[in-house]
Amino acid sequence: MSEAAADRASKRENVVTMAKQVMAGDVRTVARVITWLENQVPVGSAVLKLLRSPVQRAMVIGITGYPGSGKSTLIDQLITAYRRLGNTVGVLAVDISSPLTGGAVLGDRIRMQHHADDPGVYIRSMGTRGQQGGLARATRDALQVLEAAAYDVILIETIGVGQNEIDIVAVAHTVVALTTPGLGDDIQAMKAGLVEVADILVVNQGDRDGADSALRHLREWHTPVLRTVAVKGEGVPELIAAIAERQRVHDLVQVSR
Amino acid sequence: MAVATTPIRVLIGKVGLDGHDRGVKLVARALRDAGVEIIYTGLHQTPEQIVATAIQEDVQAIGLSIHSGAHNSLLPRVLELLKERGAEDVTLFGGGIIPDDDVPRLKAAGVQMLFQPATPMQDIVTFVKGLQVER
Numbered sequence A: 001m002s003e004a005a006a007d008r009a010s011k012r013e014n015v016v017t018m019a020k021q022v023m024a025g026d027v028r029t030v031a032r033v034i035t036w037l038e039n040q041v042p043v044g045s046a047v048l049k050l051l052r053s054p055v056q057r058a059m060v061i062g063i064t065g066y067p068g069s070g071k072s073t074l075i076d077q078l079i080t081a082y083r084r085l086g087n088t089v090g091v092l093a094v095d096i097s098s099p100l101t102g103g104a105v106l107g108d109r110i111r112m113q114h115h116a117d118d119p120g121v122y123i124r125s126m127g128t129r130g131q132q133g134g135l136a137r138a139t140r141d142a143l144q145v146l147e148a149a150a151y152d153v154i155l156i157e158t159i160g161v162g163q164n165e166i167d168i169v170a171v172a173h174t175v176v177a178l179t180t181p182g183l184g185d186d187i188q189a190m191k192a193g194l195v196e197v198a199d200i201l202v203v204n205q206g207d208r209d210g211a212d213s214a215l216r217h218l219r220e221w222h223t224p225v226l227r228t229v230a231v232k233g234e235g236v237p238e239l240i241a242a243i244a245e246r247q248r249v250h251d252l253v254q255v256s257r
Numbered sequence B: 001m002a003v004a005t006t007p008i009r010v011l012i013g014k015v016g017l018d019g020h021d022r023g024v025k026l027v028a029r030a031l032r033d034a035g036v037e038i039i040y041t042g043l044h045q046t047p048e049q050i051v052a053t054a055i056q057e058d059v060q061a062i063g064l065s066i067h068s069g070a071h072n073s074l075l076p077r078v079l080e081l082l083k084e085r086g087a088e089d090v091t092l093f094g095g096g097i098i099p100d101d102d103v104p105r106l107k108a109a110g111v112q113m114l115f116q117p118a119t120p121m122q123d124i125v126t127f128v129k130g131l132q133v134e135r
């Protein structure tokens, strides 16, 4: 116990250094501070208070949608695209924790692993740890850390959602919601919840039967609706353009405030 | 959850050219059911990917599954990279087809524990739960 207490004391002394290291983009520090925030260790929030984001703020993109619709696969493609554009990329990928045991198998990053050893990419998996709403308890805090570490683009993957998990709307500048052919025909389901609040709708798995009719139906209710085939990267440039357009509007609103 | 105990975070995955993933999936599931937060990387990882992932995810331990016979090069390489990146506080353990003869050498090199076929899942769970330290 005394050892643990001494450890905590030294952590407190290090708060300023840790904050500086986060803002210098040191990956180990970024990772450890996020752990503290997830574990609600007081030193984590102490570091958080000292963090400042660069003037040129990160672009924060939420990727949400039905379970298995292709969110992680699409994020993998978006990472590739943003890296080609010269941006650094941070990813927060949220998966559900077991409500019974608190354990989790966080598997989103399987689809993104070829970016694992790119120093311009940081990927962090988060368990919901009992949080409702589609994000993890510490996702907002972790986002602040990644903003302070000056990633240019930050992608947040929500848990696979139905209709009520819409916390992402309050966190991301641009919310992209994924659906797939087959699901897209159910207009009543689509009108409710998630799709209503999304900035950009994507029919992913656009290579599957029914993609055209899903697009047609959804376009009666929403704009823009894009078609992607995440496994092949099809439609990704168009999605990047739509996100950029949306971000421009967001930035304009911020400036005029 | 009212009783929010902090789950331990552990990377679980397969290194090298080896598609035997039944064992590793069972291990991941058993650990989840024991309250562990597993970061699952899937198949065909290089030691470089494993170590970069472990650092980004700030895991306390790495559990690797190997059935390809390449354990004598892959596991020491992971240890070497952890050291290079200043992350030697991360515990490395593993399982799969690891002949008895190789175990002492790998343990001496710094692999904490190796689990061979037919190990009861409870032994693995007990080992991993025993790693929990304050972070």
Ligand code: B12
Pocket (backbone or CB within 6 Å): B012, B013, B017, B018, B019, B020, B021, B022, B023, B024, B026, B027, B063, B064, B065, B066, B067, B068, B069, B093, B094, B095, B096, B097, B115, B116, B117, B118, B119, B120, B121, B124
């Ligand atoms: C099923 C099987 C397959 C299946 C795999 C299906 C799959 N998706 O997993 C198929 C048919 C595809 C297959 C193919 C091959 N196989 Co095969 N296969 C087996 C077999 C019969 C059983 C493996 C298994 O699933 N066991 C059940 C699980 C639950 O046990 P386990 O994996 O051992 O896991 C336990 C522990 O080892 C440990 N553990 C394992 N991983 C981890 C990870 C962590 C973190 C921890 C803590 C513990 C842990 O915990 C588990 C619980 O006790 C073994 C023989 C055997 N008796 O082991 C051969 C075996 C592994 N295969 C072998 C070979 C050679 C091959 C092939 C190369 C054959 C060929 N020439 O084509 C191919 C290669 C395929 C590939 N791409 O890698 C050899 C490996 C030889 C070696 N390394 O020296 C074995 C040992 C057979 C033999 N006696 O020759 N195989």
Ligand SMILES: Nc1nc2c(ncn2[C@@H]2O[C@H](COP(=O)(O)OP(=O)(O)OP(=O)(O)O)[C@@H](O)[C@H]2O)c(=O)[nH]1
Pocket (backbone or CB within 6 Å): A066, A067, A068, A069, A070, A071, A072, A073, A074, A108, A111, A159, A160, A204, A205, A206, A207, A208, A228, A229, A230, A231, A232
């Ligand atoms: N045919 C086809 N399959 C796809 C496409 N995009 C993704 N998939 C497949 O769909 C499955 C699920 O993909 P993920 O990216 O894991 O989906 P996800 O939405 O992140 O899943 P969760 O996080 O579990 O909700 C995988 O098997 C992908 O290969 C696509 O455009 N076409």
Ligand SMILES: [Mg+2]
Pocket (backbone or CB within 6 Å): A071, A072, A073, A107, A108, A157
């Ligand atoms: Mg996913």
